[in-house]
Amino acid sequence: MSIRILLGILATGTAIFITSACKEKGEVHHFRVEKTTQPTPAEEAGDQASQAQPAPQKAPYRWTLPTGWTEKPASGMRLATIIIPQEKGDNLEASITEFGGDLAGNINRWRGQVGLPTLPEAEVLPSLEKIDTQLGPAYIALIINPESTDKAMLAAIIPRPAGTSIFVKVTGSADSLKATATTFRTFTQSLTK
């Protein structure tokens, strides 16, 4: 066999190898791992390496709870859940999260959830109350549908430099949210890094 034929075979083999490897194919693997009894989120992920990694960091923000308010630890994508006691009826529950998304889009989505029509983008900002917090300006929205006051929303949006926003959001009856609004504003102002 001549050297030219050998090199021809090598060239063909290389071409086939390169072409077949053009697109990475999906692979299925099976692992059998030690059983976990009380799974943490990382353990739930079946992530043996993550189990050994440092525990997830706590929320990157701190806040001061008004008197009587209590806090549940972070869960899922919530940085925290705040319980706001009510003299009458069920307690209110505020969620603190950090997501992306634009201000007008979020406000109009919430308005849709309480049955209000969408506001033109230029009218969204004037409809909000602007306050100063330790993290910069925040926008407070009290969204009430006069025709359905049992389901209203009180929310604060604090835009962050990275493009995300911190959302503090409470849903409840219009009356309970109006009664909570002042304390809610104070709480929002207490958020800091």
Next chain:
Amino acid sequence: MTSIIKALRPLASAAMFYYATLWLVALVVVGTVAQKYFGLQASLEKYFSAWFIQPLDMPLYLPSGRFTMAVILMGLIAKMAFSTKWKIKMIGINITHFGVLVLLLGGVLTAYTSTEGNIAIKEGQESSTFSDFHAVEIAVTDRSPADYDQITTFTDGFFSDEQSFTDAAVPFTFKVNHFFKNCEIVERPSSDYQLPLRDRATKLQLKEKPSDKDDRNLGGVEIVVSGASEDDNGIYLLLNHPQWGSSTIQGKDGKNYALNLRFRHYELPFSIHLKDFEKLDHAGTSMARAYSSKVTVKEGASSYDTKIYMNHPLRSDGYTLYQADFDQRGANETSVFQVVYNKGRYIPYIAVLIVGLGLLIHIIIQIPRLLVATSTRKKSAN
């Protein structure tokens, strides 16, 4: 055969090699500058690992690093097959070309078989798996066995839009709506509420983000599950974040399966037990002067103790473990090792030796000719 040779012969053109090399230089410059703005991994993938690049998302495809290297490789093979003179006086040059060919083939082997990741172990704990730095996979965990958890993983090769996949160990089917290499979580518009949304997908959706310049990408996938119990069929969001947790799906076999996205895991052929992590600081500071890990390597019935520290990695079964990081929070310290597996790791050394040998032989062969030529010139001058 003759027609094939005729068709392949143009590949041996020196002009093609020249322009391909010039283009490669341009890619290296652009790719290096791009690292500052788009991150190391994104630039590596776009300018060096991909076959083609689409500049500024225009409908124009230009050769990327992989295609260019393939052209150079094929050109070199074609040159050796069709243009090389197999004579004794050319043996040095031919050996040198062969050395370069070995180097390029080693590059192909490395590109398709190497794996890099890390493994984090707490003092007193043991691990035999490591996670990729970038590649992700969907893990389906069956916790029903009494003594162990059975995990089935699907690698990101499946993550093309609209691609369906399943496995005998998983009693339902996945279809990918969209895979996000980097994303953020935003609220889902109410217009989506008529879709069969499940779990966190009911309120949230993922939004594409450009690659993070520090390579801190948050991978995510929107996936449709079918063939599970009626209530659990639908659209799910999976996010490669430890706090995101898992979605639980009940299969038609009545078992619950935890579903999540994570960095791709690889099994090591041995396990590492971290006995002790030690960090020495510069005097009067908390800056690390040196840090090391005392480990026990267990493989089958045998085991041995060793120490991993800077410039002293653990090499075993083709894997190399470097001391990479540590975490001293918590009661037990955690040591982090970088794991590298590369089947072609010795090929560059072999190739360089072959190239060196070829050049040496060529010089030795040329010496008599040079001496004769010098002597002839001197005689002519006289």
